[in-house]
Amino acid sequence: MRTYLVTGGAGFIGSNYIHYMLDKYGDTIRIINVDALTYAGNLENLADIEHLPNYQFIKADITDREAISRIFAENDIDRVVHFAAETHVDRSIKDPEVFVRTNVLGTAVMLNCARGAWEQPDGSYPKDKRFLHVSTDEVYGSLPDDGGYFYETTPYAPHSPYSASKASSDMLVKSYVDTYHFPANITNCSNNYGPYQFPEKLIPLIINNALSGRKLPVYGDGKNVRDWLYVMDHAKAIDMVQEQGRIGETYNVGGHNEKQNIEIIHIILDVLKEKLPDDDPRKAQIGEQLITYVADRKGHDRRYAIAPDKIRAEIGWEPETMFEEGIRKTIEWYFDHEDWMKNVTSGDYQNYYKEMYTE
Ligand code: NAD
Numbered sequence: 001m002r003t004y005l006v007t008g009g010a011g012f013i014g015s016n017y018i019h020y021m022l023d024k025y026g027d028t029i030r031i032i033n034v035d036a037l038t039y040a041g042n043l044e045n046l047a048d049i050e051h052l053p054n055y056q057f058i059k060a061d062i063t064d065r066e067a068i069s070r071i072f073a074e075n076d077i078d079r080v081v082h083f084a085a086e087t088h089v090d091r092s093i094k095d096p097e098v099f100v101r102t103n104v105l106g107t108a109v110m111l112n113c114a115r116g117a118w119e120q121p122d123g124s125y126p127k128d129k130r131f132l133h134v135s136t137d138e139v140y141g142s143l144p145d146d147g148g149y150f151y152e153t154t155p156y157a158p159h160s161p162y163s164a165s166k167a168s169s170d171m172l173v174k175s176y177v178d179t180y181h182f183p184a185n186i187t188n189c190s191n192n193y194g195p196y197q198f199p200e201k202l203i204p205l206i207i208n209n210a211l212s213g214r215k216l217p218v219y220g221d222g223k224n225v226r227d228w229l230y231v232m233d234h235a236k237a238i239d240m241v242q243e244q245g246r247i248g249e250t251y252n253v254g255g256h257n258e259k260q261n262i263e264i265i266h267i268i269l270d271v272l273k274e275k276l277p278d279d280d281p282r283k284a285q286i287g288e289q290l291i292t293y294v295a296d297r298k299g300h301d302r303r304y305a306i307a308p309d310k311i312r313a314e315i316g317w318e319p320e321t322m323f324e325e326g327i328r329k330t331i332e333w334y335f336d337h338e339d340w341m342k343n344v345t346s347g348d349y350q351n352y353y354k355e356m357y358t359e
């Protein structure tokens with residue numbers, strides 16, 4: 001039975017990935033989920049699988065070298081899938097240090113502990129050991145409105161403390177490949193959307209605000225472009241890269257689904273209006289009048305667009321979920337999980353929101 005060590009599995013993409021893997025492989029794999037349960041980690045995301053004998057949760061911080069090396073010592077780990085990170089650009093602009101700590105130091109600890117457990121006396125590694133570092137297209141910086149794509153060969157040019165910390169973590173992974181022949185891959189993915197995404201990010205924030213009759217904050221002119229990918233397509237790409245990718249290689253993952261932020265907001269408003277029954281009082285309050293242009297994000301990247309040519313040619317991965325279908329599934333999920341939204345937006349979220357959007 002192959003054993004996976006997943007970091008950050010209580011977050012948005014990590015919890016979707018765990019669901020994807022358990023659906024696909026059932027009890028032929030074992031998953032250990034290590035998560036510090038920051039504001040972004042939520043065990044409710046995994047409530048339906050927590051009873052499974054081949055799933056285990058360990059609360060630990062990835063910067064805690066002792067805790068992480070103990071997990072490697074006590075378990076024969078075959079695959080590491082490293083999601084754990086601080087992930088919100090706006091928070092990184094307010095408080096960069098925790099991004100450096102978790103994203104850079106945390107990745108260094110994960111790499112060092114995996115190497116310590118896996119490296120053989122002659123410097124080689126058993127064939128089935130693989131480390132996958134989940135990274136972002138933001139490391140490549142920003143593209144102009146009028147064209148171009150991010151390729152694996154595009155030079156790194158991060159602009160925010162978040163993307164700079166992810167770029168640094170990618171460099172550490174690359175250094176382990178070059179220095180120790182460490183069996184790692186990196187995936188650099190575009191913006192994900194889907195169930196369980198924390199409502200500090202654009203899509204769930206807009207859904208939640210629209211349903212609560214709150215203003216919909218649009219940064220700058222609303223014409224920044226992101227390349228949106230349904231989260232389960234990302235989960236599938238991660239699995240395929242880990243099983244079929246060439247060791248040491250980086251793969252860009254994206255949906256060729258570029259949209260301006262303002263377009264996304266209009267799509268969400270249209271779907272919400274269509275989905276809400278006529279007798280729901282929220283239906284009348286949802287509309288363009290909620291859209292509010294606010295000050296731009298500092299250092300705001302203009303456009304992201306991934307060229308997923310390499311992963312398609314070498315591995316045969318392609319995005320499967322059309323945006324029209326994915327956004328409907330996502331909105332339906334938030335409709336069906338209003339308690340989830342209430343739980344994650346109680347307490348600290350209110351303070352974050354007030355500080356971010358009104359002060
Ligand atoms: P998220 O913020 O929803 O979840 C992050 C998880 O990591 C949480 O469960 C949190 O508790 C955990 N965590 C944070 N600090 C930790 C620490 N010190 N020790 C242990 N656990 C810790 O993030 P996400 O959106 O699911 O992103 C997951 C990964 O994918 C990140 O590495 C991110 O850079 C990358 N990524 C995200 C996107 C996106 O659109 N969301 C796109 C490309 C890549």
Ligand code: DAU
Pocket residue numbers: 087088089090135136137138189190191192200201202203205217218219224225226261297304
């Ligand atoms: O590209 C991958 C990245 O996508 C990931 O690495 C990050 O972890 C993830 O957070 C995401 O980063 P973005 O900054 O692109 O996502 P966010 O949802 O924060 O913002 C998307 C766009 O919407 C961006 O142009 C800023 C804008 N925006 C965002 C918020 C929260 C608004 O206009 N208003 C808002 O209130």
